[in-house]
Amino acid sequence: MSDTLLEIDNLSVDYETERGDLKALRDISFDVQKGEIVGIVGESGCGKSTLISSILRLTAPNTRFRQGEVRFKGDDILTKTERQMRDLRGSDISIVFQDPMQTHNPVLTIGRQLVDIQHRSKATKAQKLDIAAKMLAAVGIPDPQARLKQHPHEFSGGMRQRIAIAMALMSEPDLLIADEPTTALDATLEVQIIERLKDLQSEMNCAILFISHHLGVIAELCDRVVVMYAGAVVESGDVREIFHDPKHPYTRRLIECDPGHIKTRARILPTIPGEVPDLANLPDGCIFRDRCEQATDRCHQVPALEKLKEGHFAACWLNHHEEAAT
Amino acid sequence: MSKSRSELSIILRGVAKDPLGLIGLIIVGAIVISAIFAAWIVPYDPIGMNIPDRMQGPSWSHWLGTDNLGRDTLSRVIMGGQVALKVALPAVFGAMAIGLTLGMIAGYGPRWLDNLLMLFFDTLRSFPTVMFALAVVALVGPSLQTVVLVVMATSIPTYGRVARTQTLTLRNSEFILAERAMGASMVRILGVHMLPNIIGVLGVLAAMDVPTVIALEAGLSFLGLGVKPPTPSWGALLKDGYALIRQTPWLVVGGGLPIILATLGFTFLGESLRDVVDPKLRKNR
Amino acid sequence: MSAILDVNDLQTSYGSVNVLAGVSFSVQPGETYAMVGESGSGKTTVIRAIAGLAPAQAGSVKFDGQEIRGLSERAMRPLRKDIAMMFQDPIGSLSPRVTVRNLITEPYRIQGMKEKDIDAEAKRLLALVNLPSHFADRYPYQLSGGQARRVGVARALALEPKLILADEPTAGLDVSVQGELLNLLNDLRDRLGLSMVIITHNLNVVRHIADRMGILYLGRLVEEGSTEAIFDEPRHPYTHCLLSANPEPDPDAQLERIALKGEPPSLLMRPSGCEFRERCPVASDICLQTPKWEVNNDHGLRCLTPR
Numbered sequence: 038m039s040d041t042l043l044e045i046d047n048l049s050v051d052y053e054t055e056r057g058d059l060k061a062l063r064d065i066s067f068d069v070q071k072g073e074i075v076g077i078v079g080e081s082g083c084g085k086s087t088l089i090s091s092i093l094r095l096t097a098p099n100t101r102f103r104q105g106e107v108r109f110k111g112d113d114i115l116t117k118t119e120r121q122m123r124d125l126r127g128s129d130i131s132i133v134f135q136d137p138m139q140t141h142n143p144v145l146t147i148g149r150q151l152v153d154i155q156h157r158s159k160a161t162k163a164q165k166l167d168i169a170a171k172m173l174a175a176v177g178i179p180d181p182q183a184r185l186k187q188h189p190h191e192f193s194g195g196m197r198q199r200i201a202i203a204m205a206l207m208s209e210p211d212l213l214i215a216d217e218p219t220t221a222l223d224a225t226l227e228v229q230i231i232e233r234l235k236d237l238q239s240e241m242n243c244a245i246l247f248i249s250h251h252l253g254v255i256a257e258l259c260d261r262v263v264v265m266y267a268g269a270v271v272e273s274g275d276v277r278e279i280f281h282d283p284k285h286p287y288t289r290r291l292i293e294c295d296p297g298h299i300k301t302r303a304r305i306l307p308t309i310p311g312e313v314p315d316l317a318n319l320p321d322g323c324i325f326r327d328r329c330e331q332a333t334d335r336c337h338q339v340p341a342l343e344k345l346k347e348g349h350f351a352a353c354w355l356n357h358h359e360e361a362a363t
Numbered sequence: 364m365s366k367s368r369s370e371l372s373i374i375l376r377g378v379a380k381d382p383l384g385l386i387g388l389i390i391v392g393a394i395v396i397s398a399i400f401a402a403w404i405v406p407y408d409p410i411g412m413n414i415p416d417r418m419q420g421p422s423w424s425h426w427l428g429t430d431n432l433g434r435d436t437l438s439r440v441i442m443g444g445q446v447a448l449k450v451a452l453p454a455v456f457g458a459m460a461i462g463l464t465l466g467m468i469a470g471y472g473p474r475w476l477d478n479l480l481m482l483f484f485d486t487l488r489s490f491p492t493v494m495f496a497l498a499v500v501a502l503v504g505p506s507l508q509t510v511v512l513v514v515m516a517t518s519i520p521t522y523g524r525v526a527r528t529q530t531l532t533l534r535n536s537e538f539i540l541a542e543r544a545m546g547a548s549m550v551r552i553l554g555v556h557m558l559p560n561i562i563g564v565l566g567v568l569a570a571m572d573v574p575t576v577i578a579l580e581a582g583l584s585f586l587g588l589g590v591k592p593p594t595p596s597w598g599a600l601l602k603d604g605y606a607l608i609r610q611t612p613w614l615v616v617g618g619g620l621p622i623i624l625a626t627l628g629f630t631f632l633g634e635s636l637r638d639v640v641d642p643k644l645r646k647n648r
Numbered sequence: 649m650s651a652i653l654d655v656n657d658l659q660t661s662y663g664s665v666n667v668l669a670g671v672s673f674s675v676q677p678g679e680t681y682a683m684v685g686e687s688g689s690g691k692t693t694v695i696r697a698i699a700g701l702a703p704a705q706a707g708s709v710k711f712d713g714q715e716i717r718g719l720s721e722r723a724m725r726p727l728r729k730d731i732a733m734m735f736q737d738p739i740g741s742l743s744p745r746v747t748v749r750n751l752i753t754e755p756y757r758i759q760g761m762k763e764k765d766i767d768a769e770a771k772r773l774l775a776l777v778n779l780p781s782h783f784a785d786r787y788p789y790q791l792s793g794g795q796a797r798r799v800g801v802a803r804a805l806a807l808e809p810k811l812i813l814a815d816e817p818t819a820g821l822d823v824s825v826q827g828e829l830l831n832l833l834n835d836l837r838d839r840l841g842l843s844m845v846i847i848t849h850n851l852n853v854v855r856h857i858a859d860r861m862g863i864l865y866l867g868r869l870v871e872e873g874s875t876e877a878i879f880d881e882p883r884h885p886y887t888h889c890l891l892s893a894n895p896e897p898d899p900d901a902q903l904e905r906i907a908l909k910g911e912p913p914s915l916l917m918r919p920s921g922c923e924f925r926e927r928c929p930v931a932s933d934i935c936l937q938t939p940k941w942e943v944n945n946d947h948g949l950r951c952l953t954p955r
Contacts, residue, residue: 080822081793081822223686223687224893225686227895231895250823253895253897256897256901257896257899257901276899277900280899291824294824295852296827296852296855296856297852298897298898300855302856302876303856306826306827306856307827308828308831309824310828312792313792
């Protein structure tokens with residue numbers, strides 16, 4: 038049996054709108070191995086949210102799957118029935134959302150919510166409460182037995198996000214999708230959550246698909262990185278290769294732009310001029326062409342996501358040139 | 364100017380796309396047009412008596428028959444529509460304008476003013492509408508103006524409360540803080556920046572309120588407290604028909620059907636408007 | 649040179665919650681001052697209280713030598729020309745049903761400057777923040793976060809203020825756009841001689857824009873100094889924790905991370921002695937005493953066990 042847990046293969050997703058089809062995802066391909074942490078990096082409009090909702094099949098009514106497959110443990114998720122999907126969500130695949138303030142039901146106690154989520158288990162209520170308390174302790178919430186009786190508003194934002202993680206891990210999922218889970222938190226809490234996530238991941242050995250626009254967090258947490266831009270994967274590979282030897286100009290520029298990189302005061306910070314193209318009215322050729330300083334005539338054709346070496350892919354003509362030269 | 368026109372056309376197009384909204388739009392349009400041109404459309408004089416033709420059933424010359432005084436029912440229905448709108452529109456718009464102003468002041472002004480206005484709203488609302496109407500009619504006698512006044516007074520609190528809630532949620536939003544930071548006056552903040560964001564919700568409420576007011580006018584007229592005879596009114600038609608239900612059942616149909624149609628039409632339109640105006644839903648369009 | 653803004657012992661309470669427990673700092677003309685703190689530190693209240701948008705029960709706020717704390721809206725209005733604000737949410741701080749043209753020229757209308765040519769001014773301001781002039785006809789919902797932020801900057805600059813108060817000016821912006829905004833603010837500051845107070849939790853941003861900075865914890869400054877001094881030689885353990893809690897965009901970065909225990913305590917139950925004591929990695933018995941604010945070589949500190 039292979040070790041591939043999630044495999045996304047040539048996935049293209051459109052949204053039908055009044056202005057025509059919005060090509061939200063185009064030819065997305067990447068995979069997640071068992072027990073691996075894969076980071077997805079991208080700025081607003083890159084298609085992160087569409088990707089997550091496609092994997093969970095929680096898409097808006099105007100979504101159209103144009104091509105490709107999303108295989109989870111070898112089965113295509115896109116052809117599953119709604120019932121099969123429900124069995125999958127919350128047991129094999131769990132998710133932690135961005136906003137910890139809106140994740141919990143405000144009128145139920147945390148204990149009740151943590152018990153409810155175990156509805157598939159045959160354990161008694163007392164046993165379930167016990168498991169819930171252990172889980173809260175595992176995510177670093179002090180005095181869990183007493184905390185179970187409290188309502189969400191009695192917890193701070195950082196605490197609520199820990200509880201959300203506890204809930205997501207309760208079913209011991211094979212895949213945890215974390216959608217910008219630390220964006221709404223302060224840096225000191227962000228660090229605490231990331232370290233906790235790392236510990237839990239190595240304990241439970243679940244795979245994590247970690248979505249973030251924060252390069253520092255991705256660099257610290259992930260084994261592999263997928264870089265997305267305007268609905269396409271522009272580069273993917275081992276975290277060190279992506280950060281130390283990026284092969285796509287967008288990846289390179291993105292890393293340069295992160296002010297965390299620049300240790301002395303800069304009068305002029307690097308930027309990527311221009312705007313993300315309109316997905317309802319795509320320009321021909323490479324999606325990054327208009328903002329790329331190295332664009333040439335070849336870039337009027339769409340570059341495919343090429344394998345540069347084992348596990349490192351990039352969609353840029355510049356790499357073809359290097360091949361030809363050497 | 365071009366801005367408000369394009370906004371209106373966006374809203375109308377949105378409503379027309381929704382099947383129920385379209386039905387609502389057609390019914391409301393038909394009622395409004397027939398009310399405006401009532402004097403030219405009516406086949407017979409809706410008020411003048413014509414005893415020889417009394418109590419006829421539906422026929423080619425009288426589609427909805429005639430009443431006990433020989434008046435053409437269809438003509439009276441059309442004129443009745445005009446009367447209904449004459450009551451409903453000023454009452455609803457008057458209540459909306461007053462409620463909106465007071466509600467925004469309550470929501471934005473100092474706490475004591477808010478408390479005072481809320482007390483005023485609650486007092487107004489604590490009168491049962493019909494009792495209130497009876498009292499006013501007893502004082503000044505039944506007339507169109509009385510009905511308008513009563514309806515307006517009793518629905519001001521609804522608009523006021525909604526406007527107040529909306530204002531309260533908006534008042535701490537960053538764009539209002541930004542206006543305050545620039546030194547904008549209260550009038551400017553309320554009129555230029557709050558009003559456009561509140562009016563949509565109230566407009567929807569108003570559209571849904573029109574049939575209530577029409578029914579209320581009909582009810583008062585049915586009780587003989589509304590418009591004075593011989594002015595035709597849907598409620599009065601219903602009352603006449605009710606008295607003669609064994610002889611001329613079509614009178615009840617003539618009075619009842621337009622009330623049902625108007626209620627459905629304005630409600631459909633209101634619900635569809637709500638979907639179009641709601642910014643959360645609109646974003647996804 | 650006298651300070652453009654001089655805040656002294658500013659205090660704000662909402663009921664029994666003491667949000668600002670005496671904040672003092674000053675900003676010189678042409679200087680950018682950054683106030684750094686986590687959520688709940690009271691940093692947003694600081695600038696709102698300065699601008700008269702939040703109550704301030706005690707202390708003093710002097711703008712250009714004039715006391716402005718507690719002024720009525722009416723008395724404050726002429727001063728609003730000189731003090732402009734920018735809010736956190738780039739799109740949410742723009743009135744949703746107003747065009748960009750009217751948004752950025754709103755200050756002229758509020759200040760009653762009827763002689764201004766609105767169209768020409770809108771064009772000039774859009775050019776100032778590098779937006780094409782056809783943006784004048786757009787509505788806020790048609791703008792990206794970066795564009796909306798520029799509109800906010802244009803509006804803040806309309807009346808050529810002396811001081812800009814900016815609340816998280818880079819919040820909600822992508823990194824590729826964040827740099828543009830910082831460059832723009834730096835450039836405008838140089839060209840127009842603006843003074844700025846920037847409120848943020850993003851230390852990466854502070855380094856590139858601020859001349860001086862203060863660290864706020866539970867409504868009190870715990871450390872203050874030049875940006876270089878704070879980054880190179882932080883003295884307060886809390887500052888240390890903040891600086892080390894900044895993940896590096898480098899998978900091989902060797903982080904000597906100083907773990908911060910727990911979360912900020914509730915403002916309703918301020919700890920006795922040093923208020924950072926319970927979370928501090930180096931606290932000792934001496935920290936049961938209340939530390940005083942001490943200034944050495946322009947470097948302010950409130951700590952009994954500095955590094």
